[in-house]
Amino acid sequence: MKRVQLQRWSSTVLSPRARTVSRLHQHLYGAGSRCQSTASPLQVDSNAQSNLGDASFEDVELMKHVRSAHKRKGNLKYPSPPVDAAINSAKLAALHARLYLPSRLPPQTLARALVDASADPNADFNNESLATLGHDLLTYYTTEHLLCTYPRLPLTVIFAAMYAYAGPKTLAAMAREWGVEHASLPGGEVDPGLLQFRRVEPGTDIDATPNARTPRPYAAQKAWRMTVTSKIFYDDEFGDAFKGPATSGEGVTAELASATFVRAVMGAIYLHAGRPAAKRFFEQHFLSRHLNISELFNFSQPARDLARLCARENFEPPVARIISETGRKSRHPVFVVGIFSGQDKLGEGAGASLIEARERAALSALKGWYLYSPLNVRVPSSMEEEGAASWKPVYVDLGEVIV
Amino acid sequence: MATSMAASKRPFLTLPFLLPSWSDSITLGSRRYQSSYRRTKQRLRVKPDASFGSSNQGHDQIIYNPPSSAPSVYHTPSKFLPSNDVRRSMRTEDTATVNATSEINELPNVYRSDPERKYHLTPADVEEIRKLRLSDPMTWSRHKLAKRFECSPLFIALVCEASPEKKQIQRQVLEAVQSQWGPKRRMAREDRKLRREAWGRDE
Numbered sequence: 116m117k118r119v120q121l122q123r124w125s126s127t128v129l130s131p132r133a134r135t136v137s138r139l140h141q142h143l144y145g146a147g148s149r150c151q152s153t154a155s156p157l158q159v160d161s162n163a164q165s166n167l168g169d170a171s172f173e174d175v176e177l178m179k180h181v182r183s184a185h186k187r188k189g190n191l192k193y194p195s196p197p198v199d200a201a202i203n204s205a206k207l208a209a210l211h212a213r214l215y216l217p218s219r220l221p222p223q224t225l226a227r228a229l230v231d232a233s234a235d236p237n238a239d240f241n242n243e244s245l246a247t248l249g250h251d252l253l254t255y256y257t258t259e260h261l262l263c264t265y266p267r268l269p270l271t272v273i274f275a276a277m278y279a280y281a282g283p284k285t286l287a288a289m290a291r292e293w294g295v296e297h298a299s300l301p302g303g304e305v306d307p308g309l310l311q312f313r314r315v316e317p318g319t320d321i322d323a324t325p326n327a328r329t330p331r332p333y334a335a336q337k338a339w340r341m342t343v344t345s346k347i348f349y350d351d352e353f354g355d356a357f358k359g360p361a362t363s364g365e366g367v368t369a370e371l372a373s374a375t376f377v378r379a380v381m382g383a384i385y386l387h388a389g390r391p392a393a394k395r396f397f398e399q400h401f402l403s404r405h406l407n408i409s410e411l412f413n414f415s416q417p418a419r420d421l422a423r424l425c426a427r428e429n430f431e432p433p434v435a436r437i438i439s440e441t442g443r444k445s446r447h448p449v450f451v452v453g454i455f456s457g458q459d460k461l462g463e464g465a466g467a468s469l470i471e472a473r474e475r476a477a478l479s480a481l482k483g484w485y486l487y488s489p490l491n492v493r494v495p496s497s498m499e500e501e502g503a504a505s506w507k508p509v510y511v512d513l514g515e516v517i518v
Numbered sequence: 519m520a521t522s523m524a525a526s527k528r529p530f531l532t533l534p535f536l537l538p539s540w541s542d543s544i545t546l547g548s549r550r551y552q553s554s555y556r557r558t559k560q561r562l563r564v565k566p567d568a569s570f571g572s573s574n575q576g577h578d579q580i581i582y583n584p585p586s587s588a589p590s591v592y593h594t595p596s597k598f599l600p601s602n603d604v605r606r607s608m609r610t611e612d613t614a615t616v617n618a619t620s621e622i623n624e625l626p627n628v629y630r631s632d633p634e635r636k637y638h639l640t641p642a643d644v645e646e647i648r649k650l651r652l653s654d655p656m657t658w659s660r661h662k663l664a665k666r667f668e669c670s671p672l673f674i675a676l677v678c679e680a681s682p683e684k685k686q687i688q689r690q691v692l693e694a695v696q697s698q699w700g701p702k703r704r705m706a707r708e709d710r711k712l713r714r715e716a717w718g719r720d721e
Contacts, residue, residue, distance in 0.1 A: 409591045414718045430597060436625035455622055459597040463589055469628050474717045482591035482720075484598045490605070510600060
């Protein structure tokens with residue numbers, strides 16, 4: 116006997132009714148049918164069963180199939196998959212195991228972390244709150260690591276390093292490495308193991324959105340000078356202006372949705388497994404990524420900066436001396452120049468001309484200053500561990516060289 | 519002994535089936551230089567560094583011969599270490615043993631001579647410089663003023679600025695010169711600028 120494929124035409128013929136997004140409506144009507152807890156029975160099931168009650172089919176197999184199809188149809192009216200679907204999702208279980216997440220973190224929360232606010236505007240079912248917590252934790256751990264390990268870094272380099280460790284591009288790359296796939300369209304019937312978000316309409320200019328959320332005064336004056344110090348005050352942790360709030364109708368980019376998911380996972384681990392597990396997750400997934408901080412520098416006049424630095428720190432003025440050279444009269448000469456302050460060598464550089472070698476030597480001397488790292492670095496959050504040794508104040512530097 | 523080595527090498531090279539296929543074409547070419555094998559070998563026979571010697575002091579030691587490369591920027595110079603850092607006291611022994619003081623002073627300067635700083639200009643002189651430059655910018659250029667007041671052109675630039683007309687004329691002169699440049703020279707100039715920017719990024 117050929118089975119009737121109810122499931123297919125139930126989804127095509129019976130189109131889901133458009134859901135209103137107003138909060139009031141959700142509270143009045145939505146709250147009754149959707150429950151966060153997995154234990155409470157869903158209203159959909161009882162509805163489906165009462166509808167099916169008068170129909171008397173003898174075939175048990177067929178009845179099972181019809182019931183599941185009806186359940187699927189019931190899911191269609193939700194913008195994101197129901198909570199009980201998370202237990203049966205193989206993708207979700209695989210992701211949980213692949214990330215080696217703590218067993219205290221249930222798959223339901225992981226499923227919630229995969230629902231972006233653009234897919235489900237209901238704050239009880241999307242990952243916005245988890246992502247906010249996760250973002251704060253991530254940026255806090257990254258900042259304390261950077262500031263304690265390299266106390267002399269200039270602010271622009273700190274911003275760049277923060278972006279490299281916890282920026283949206285890195286988080287999106289991590290989500291891709293974790294094997295998180297995107298659902299093409301969010302909905303109640305999709306597998307909860309897929310990342311669900313509403314995509315940006317093709318052809319929209321992402322950068323053109325008006326920036327209404329930035330607290331910076333005179334933000335409209337593009338030609339005005341923006342100091343680095345003001346970026347601490349007015350801008351986000353990466354030194355970029357705050358993005359405008361995502362309005363409910365708009366979509367988000369895949370990069371942003373992936374980043375939000377990774378942050379939400381961090382927040383979920385913190386909530387379910389506690390602080391040590393979150394810290395461990397951060398160290399294993401974020402700090403373990405290799406970042407060569409010495410490549411983030413860009414100096415325009417290193418020799419001048421070094422002279423200012425030596426004057427500030429009461430060192431002897433820097434002198435450039437030729438350590439060795441070869442082929443001065445040839446087409447490809449090489450000069451090795453060292454910068455000395457008194458009897459101490461501050462830096463060394465090689466170049467095809469004396470000017471180049473001197474600039475490179477001054478640059479390496481400046482990097483030597485900025486990349487100073489104390490021994491036995493401890494971060495403030497290590498005091499939260501059990502039986503931590505008494506706190507010794509970390510090294511705090513005067514600040515970068517200002518010319 | 520060298521002849522026997524050469525003799526044992528030759529039949530191996532003349533049997534092409536023993537070698538991988540890509541070397542077929544170069545076997546003929548390499549045979550030509552067989553005669554120089556011994557000479558090359560001799561030249562490559564470099565005396566090992568003294569630190570590789572078997573018994574220097576008679577006790578165990580660590581052989582540390584780093585390749586000649588630029589020092590790592592993560593190795594903070596001793597002068598840049600804060601006063602309470604342990605590494606500061608640990609490193610002093612190394613530098614004290616070597617008579618580095620005389621060696622460093624003997625190294626040649628990058629510039630021929632250090633410009634002697636005189637600090638001889640008075641506020642009246644500065645006023646004079648400004649007046650001259652404003653009155654006749656064509657005659658009193660930076661270099662001429664520097665020569666007259668025995669200071670550097672940089673100091674003249676710090677003290678006063680050229681008038682807008684003079685800047686405009688200078689810009690026009692530069693444009694006229696640059697309009698004569700062909701594609702090769704223009705590209706070379708642009709490349710030079712890019713290379714200079716790359717120094718700052720340490721590339």
